[in-house]
Amino acid sequence: VSLAWGLPLAFAGLAALLVPLLLHLDRRRSVQLLRFAALRWVRAQARPRRTWRLVEWLLLALRLLLVAVLVTWLAQPWLQGRHHPPRHWILVAPGAAALPEAEAGAHAAWLGPDFPSLDTPAPAPGDTSVASLLREFDARLAREDTLEVRVPTVLRGLDAAAIELSREVRWVVAGDSAPPERSAPAKRRLALRYATASEPALRPVRAALSAWRAAPELAVEIDEARFDQPVPEDAEAVLRIGSPATGAALASGPQDGAANASEPARAADAARARAATLAPRGEAKVRRELDAASFDPALLQSADFPRWLHRALFGDPPPPDRAFAAQIAPSATAASTAPPAEALRPWLAWLAAGLFLLERVLANGRRLVART
């Protein structure tokens, strides 16, 4: 247990201790004048001591204490170190097997935001970075505490870095509370709308779409139709080719578009293409709409076009955030942070208030008693 000071400079305020000392110094040199006939036998060498007499010792001590407490309060003391015997903490990652009954009495919490107690339902997995949560909890613990983390076989919510903590962690791969759903990621839907089937831009786009089919992570369900077909509600992205849907064209049904993406003038400002138009539909659904008119002809020719198109429509693929838990055991390589500290200011404030009351009573008590 050690004390830390938030503002050690405040100890200069200890000079204020002089104030009560000066107040209590009896500066009246209370020399007693005595008629003393036997003066000739008093030796003159016995000079009187310079007496610095302090009066009302108890009150002075109280006032000194009060000043010292106030100065200490100003210095913002923090108490560091453990206030309890070392504890063994068990963190259970959501999805891991339930804690055995034998260890149910230990200090245990969910590995989730604010580390809720195990009595509460498990937080949703993968919402917060596991490494971040672990680091936070690691910093909360005293140095002597030990930590055990029970994780499912596959841990979600990871980030790209290895988990580094300040202590050795007992990393228990505790199996899964429920078998992880192996459901394939839901296929995205792309609505492809064009004015006429003979749009020149349609060919490279179709080629790109067929290229997507080769890569499973790019797999997309394509709803291809003319402009007059309504866009399905669950489509995540809309790609328009040909006439930039004028109201008239849409109203009059299919017609040959006068303007198309092949027009050199339009293709020239592909650079300023709106890569994506975000248009929220529904509650959380985000639909990206892309106009093929903005495509750079050079881009259409390039080999990267399918991936570019996919990214433009669906955004970056999410970074990998899951791993086999057994392979990502945290390492005790991080510098140990300062143990949690407890602010002592409130206690000192109460102490100062109590001392002040006592000082007032002591200073005025005699007068008050005399009055009654």
Added chain:
Amino acid sequence: MSATAVDLIPPSLRPHLARLRLSARMPPPSGPLGHNASRARGQGLEFSQYRAYEHGDEPRHIDWKLYARSDRYFVRESQSEAGLSVWVTLDCSASMLQADVAAPSRSKFDAARALGAAVIEIALRQGDRFGLLCIGQDALEWVPLGRGPQHRNRCALVLMRRTCGGAWPALAALRGAWSRIDPAAVVVGIGDGFDPAATQFALQLAATRRDVRSIALTCVDERDFELRGPLLLEDPETGARLETDGAQARDDFRASFQAARAALARELAAGGVRHVEHVLDQPLERPLRAVLA
């Protein structure tokens, strides 16, 4: 007037007066009758001796019964009892106003007056002649020898009115004492013993066949010096001031004061003066018993 004389003597002292006797060391010369044996033999109550008849003796002084047994004439002589002359000399210098810090109303001078009045009371009871001499700086105050209650009251009045001040006068100022205090008188000197001149005066009186008794008064503070803290001491006679600390000066003062008192007692004893020291917290009859007996 009698009441005032009573006031001078504290009630605690008065019962002791009846048992106290003032007797001279040497028989006083013949004079008025008193309780003390005189050097002159002759008529009186106390038988002294027989002596052979000489021519001129009165026949009625012949012891006829002894003549019948021895066929010789013997004259029966008795000692005449003579009265003493008692002088009470009182030190009235300013230092006699010294009192204790703890008991500021009990000054040395109060004790001195009580002792003087007691001596006068005893002398009155014995039928002796007594006189009073108050010695201050400015003037000597004499109450000449006299006897009787009236004279006692006269002395008491002087004692009551007397104040202290100044220092002890030079020996020359006391020249009148030699003619007034007759040889073989009993002189009871009451003072504080601080003045060497007073000691010299007593020694000179003793050297000239006066029967000198001395009572030196000491305060409790002077004996114990239980004074604390910073002190500014002032000599009441010279006005000299000395700053000191009670606790620091204590041991040194006690030692030197006791040495001075012992030296005073030795000097007076060597000079034939019966001396006693009286501390104010002691009973008053103690010095009287020591000095008068």
